[in-house]
Amino acid sequence: MAEREQGLKPDTINTHINNVYPALAMLAGMQLEVFSALGDEALTAAEAAARLDVQPAKLQPLLYALVTAGLLAVADGRFANTAEAAEFLVKGRPRYIGGAHSAYSDLWSSTMHTAQSIRTGVPQARHDFSQMSQAELSAFIRGLDAGAGATARRLDKTFDMKRFRHLLDAGGGSGGLAIALAKLCPDLRASVAELPNVATVTRECVAESGLGERVDVVEADLVAAPPPGAYDAVVLRSVLQVLSPAQAAAALRHAVAALAPGGECFVVGRMLDDSRLAPLDAVAVNVMFLNVYEAGQAWTESEYRGWFEQAGLSGNTRTPLAGGYSIMHGVKG
Ligand SMILES: C[S@@+](CC[C@H](N)C(=O)[O-])C[C@H]1O[C@@H](n2cnc3c(N)ncnc32)[C@H](O)[C@@H]1O
Incomplete structure (x- = not known):
């Protein structure tokens, strides 16, 4: 004491x-x-x-x-x-990035319920993407757009995304990442895989971007089955952290199943060091996650590495970013 x-x-x-x-x-x-x-x-x-x-x-x-x-x-x-x-x-x-206010206002007000979520064991501001109304989904998903654009720029800077021909933005929400990458990489085609009710918002955002010729939307439940199509790169941004460990492992396995051999997988999200004490922003954001997701949270590096290996990815590396985010990158054997 x-x-x-x-x-x-x-x-x-x-x-x-x-x-x-x-x-x-x-x-x-x-x-x-x-x-x-x-x-x-x-x-x-x-x-x-x-x-x-x-x-x-x-x-x-x-x-x-x-x-x-x-x-x-x-x-x-x-x-x-x-x-x-x-x-x-x-x-x-x-x-x-000012347009992110709709996501912050949603997530910060959700975090006001933390004690009750812990008391009851039930997330008091649950975000169930398959059940949310179109208005709620639109406000939340569009609020993530700016961050997705920033991730796209970072991916291109660090990994040269112009090398790829057809990229899958799995669980891509508004498609902000796919749209930003399509702008940065003039020869890239991108598909956004989303749950059917979210795909309605995705289609609106893609239409607004004017990039409909190179960005399309496919309906898929990544936890249940591989998404349609074959790709040479797949990105999952802030997706595995909304799922339970078993769901995250399945979603990654299914996303990787849609990759051609030699294809590359990029998982971007809030990721903890194995100590669970760093990075500080990832530790802090887990307090919000327990209010909004049934079992989702910022998982540890070892947990991510385990899922990468199970999905048949090798050469797996972690690149820490600002805000408690990291990129895990691996290649399909
Ligand atoms: C926090 S949002 C991130 C959206 C986007 N990737 C971004 O970074 O802006 C999580 C996304 O995962 C999607 N998602 C969750 N479970 C899914 C599933 N089983 N299949 C496909 N997408 C799923 C949700 O619909 C939602 O758009």
Whole structure:
């Protein structure tokens, strides 16, 4: 037991209590499109409020909170984006990720149920992709789009995805990864495999991208059977972490069954070191997962390696990314 110290202060506790607000201020800024309204300009609270059609008295505290959160700067009463906000939170910029607010608002409100999920043993904000309404699915899946685009750029940078002819984005959600890869690799064809009700949203997103000639959507339940088609690369992003270990092993085996010999498999997701104490973002996100998935979580590197070997993949390597994500890469023998 920790020794009782005289004069001990609740510093760690207070830090956690107060750290919630900068994240929520950022979320509100993304939802209101504050960063897009500022663009490259420096505006007063009244000018920004007029652009956003909101009351200046309500907006002003948020603007100052965003300054202390490191996303805005203020000088002479005028607010401007920091370099980071200008790069990632202004709509229309190539690396825009502000649209992810619908996923964050869903996942963070889900995490408010953690104690009850543990008490009852039942995820209190369960995301069952085969049962969710089209509106819920659309908001959630489209919110993952920006992250999927960032993963596509990283995959191409590290593994040169232009080598492939036909890639499967298995459990691809909005198809954001397949669409971004098709943009980066002009000769690549991509298919997105999804559960039938999610595939409806995927088809809308592919149509909106204007890349329908090179990106198609196939309906598949990866846990039940291999998806149709034959591919030289398969990517599963944030898929195995929504499944139980037995389902994850089956989904990977089925995805790999659709690979030609010598084909390459990329699994991207929140992955823990075997210590279960790092990376910190993956440890933290498991608290959210227990509210939304029946048995899904950030699995350990050894668990991933076991599934890769069972699926007949070899030369398996892990590349850690930011945010608690890793890429596991293997080749079909
Ligand atoms: C967290 S989302 C990730 C979506 C996308 N890969 C991304 O990174 O944006 C998990 C996805 O896995 C899909 N999925 C879950 N179980 C599946 C199954 N049995 N067969 C096919 N897809 C499945 C869901 O429909 C959902 O789109």
